[in-house]
Amino acid sequence: xxxxxxxxxxxxxxxxSRAAGGFLxxxxxxxLAVLFLVPSLWMVFASVDPEPSLRAGPPSGxxxxxxxSIMTPExxxxxxxxxxxxxxxxxxxxxxCSMLAAYPISRYNLRFKKPFLxxxxxxxxxxxxxxxxxxxxxxVQANLLNSLVATTLFLAASTLxxxxxxxxxxxxxxxxxxxxxxxxxxxxxxxxxxxxxAPLLAPGLAVVAIFTLVTTWGxxxxxxxxxxxxxxxxxxxxxxxxxxxxxxxxxxxxxxxSLLYTVPxxxxxxxxxxxLGGRFALGGAVKG
Amino acid sequence: MASxxxxxxxxxxxxxxxxxxxxxxxLLAFFAGPILWTVWASLTNAALTGAQAAQTEFVxxxxxxxxxxxxxxxxxxLLTVVFLVGCVFGQTVLGLALALLLQNRNGAxxxxxxxxxxxxxxxxxxxxxxxxxxxxxxxxxxxxVLAWFGAGPQNxxxxxxxxxxVLANIWKGTAFSMMTYSAGLSEVPEDLKEAxxxxxxxxxxxxxxxxxxxxxxxxxxxxxxITLQTVQVFTLIFVMTSGGPGARSTTLPLLMYQEAxxxxxLGYGTAIALALLVVAGLFSVVYVWMLRKEENx
Numbered sequence: 001x002x003x004x005x006x007x008x009x010x011x012x013x014x015x016x017s018r019a020a021g022g023f024l025x026x027x028x029x030x031x032l033a034v035l036f037l038v039p040s041l042w043m044v045f046a047s048v049d050p051e052p053s054l055r056a057g058p059p060s061g062x063x064x065x066x067x068x069s070i071m072t073p074e075x076x077x078x079x080x081x082x083x084x085x086x087x088x089x090x091x092x093x094x095x096x097c098s099m100l101a102a103y104p105i106s107r108y109n110l111r112f113k114k115p116f117l118x119x120x121x122x123x124x125x126x127x128x129x130x131x132x133x134x135x136x137x138x139x140v141q142a143n144l145l146n147s148l149v150a151t152t153l154f155l156a157a158s159t160l161x162x163x164x165x166x167x168x169x170x171x172x173x174x175x176x177x178x179x180x181x182x183x184x185x186x187x188x189x190x191x192x193x194x195x196x197x198a199p200l201l202a203p204g205l206a207v208v209a210i211f212t213l214v215t216t217w218g219x220x221x222x223x224x225x226x227x228x229x230x231x232x233x234x235x236x237x238x239x240x241x242x243x244x245x246x247x248x249x250x251x252x253x254x255x256x257x258s259l260l261y262t263v264p265x266x267x268x269x270x271x272x273x274x275x276l277g278g279r280f281a282l283g284g285a286v287k288g
Numbered sequence: 289m290a291s292x293x294x295x296x297x298x299x300x301x302x303x304x305x306x307x308x309x310x311x312x313x314x315l316l317a318f319f320a321g322p323i324l325w326t327v328w329a330s331l332t333n334a335a336l337t338g339a340q341a342a343q344t345e346f347v348x349x350x351x352x353x354x355x356x357x358x359x360x361x362x363x364x365x366l367l368t369v370v371f372l373v374g375c376v377f378g379q380t381v382l383g384l385a386l387a388l389l390l391q392n393r394n395g396a397x398x399x400x401x402x403x404x405x406x407x408x409x410x411x412x413x414x415x416x417x418x419x420x421x422x423x424x425x426x427x428x429x430x431x432x433v434l435a436w437f438g439a440g441p442q443n444x445x446x447x448x449x450x451x452x453x454v455l456a457n458i459w460k461g462t463a464f465s466m467m468t469y470s471a472g473l474s475e476v477p478e479d480l481k482e483a484x485x486x487x488x489x490x491x492x493x494x495x496x497x498x499x500x501x502x503x504x505x506x507x508x509x510x511x512x513x514i515t516l517q518t519v520q521v522f523t524l525i526f527v528m529t530s531g532g533p534g535a536r537s538t539t540l541p542l543l544m545y546q547e548a549x550x551x552x553x554l555g556y557g558t559a560i561a562l563a564l565l566v567v568a569g570l571f572s573v574v575y576v577w578m579l580r581k582e583e584n585x
Contacts, residue, residue: 026393136549161315
């Protein structure tokens, strides 16, 4: 076989071309990184620029006036509080309901287990946007429009299929032998869940809750349709109406508000991806 | 203590009915219910106000007939398809390219580039809309960059609205495909690639004949999930162009919103919602079917 000499020649030839390829790769990565970064630079620069415009450029000075001027109950505090109520409520409800529903699915031999799981998975693919028109009709008829509680319940329901799916996978990861040992020692099913499964599942449930919080915090369409009065608007809708009112003049304040509204989800997202060891992709989680 | 008192064992079904009840209630009331109502309402002339609101009548398939003969619906469908194809293509190519380029790079480069791309994905949709509005507006960043090359300013949201929203959505969504492809690439065995290289395959040949075929399933699931996400994009377009100018960026979700909620024609809007649900439902069935095949292998 003439494999070894030709292999050696190839190795000699390919070394410099590999280095060139490496340089090219870094160049392309650099360009892509800049392209991805440039649009959002505007938000950061304009929020501290004393003379903000739509143009992203190094600020002509540094000021926090834009932040202080929007810090009023009507513009920031109330909407952020509404966001915390609806999204936080949805996160807690989704986590609790997911745990309760996923436990029997993971542990018991149920006849409808597979069909139910596939239905849940199917539901994760359905567009929430498309359901909003019938939901609106339903809310009008049931007199639930403009109710924070009903909106919270709807947000929880919309994230529940994914939550159940995720939680079921987390419970599958807890060895059932632990529970069997507890049962042998005389623990009831409830006790084994309370003292054994729940603590082991806590990190997983935190992931489900934070995931729900991140998705619902960014959701604009649902509260835009279901909550009509200004005092119930969450930040997602308020920042949009701010854009409609002053978007073409008060760029600095719009940028500052956008930044304020964005930072919590970025922090939460980083917390989750850190917790799952960096290789966290919600897409990967969907794949089960 | 409750556990000391002898208790009658619960009937078997109660073991799952009770814990699953809250989840089932929420899903039936807020998910299955509205979908069934969609099917019903799309067959009626339900309206929010006026005489029709009081007297809802069964009109059969009239809404669908009206829909199909309505030029606005056909335009919106066409725009949705273009938007969908553009976004899915762009996100797949960019996401795969980023995943391939970032593979085996040093940690710092991976962390920085990854954080920048994922940052665009984590930003809420409304804010992404503002950011791109500022970027493409007449007074925006893009024009000041283009001015260096001597190009005159123009409002890109007006001259190329669909391209603008496609670009913005690619910017926002690429991180998702990048992450799934990175995960998929890390599962491709190194020795297979090495073997192909020893046999004299070029870098591109290794990619095309070894890596991509092994990524097939990841590619398929990711394509499906992107499609499901993209078909329902509303907020980004609404913030950037609100469907305009005219109807040049009015995709189906925007038309649905305008008809059902702005004009109050629930029946017509619901028919669009049903069309969207059916399309997404088909994709979703394929997705479940693929995962199931994988599980049964």
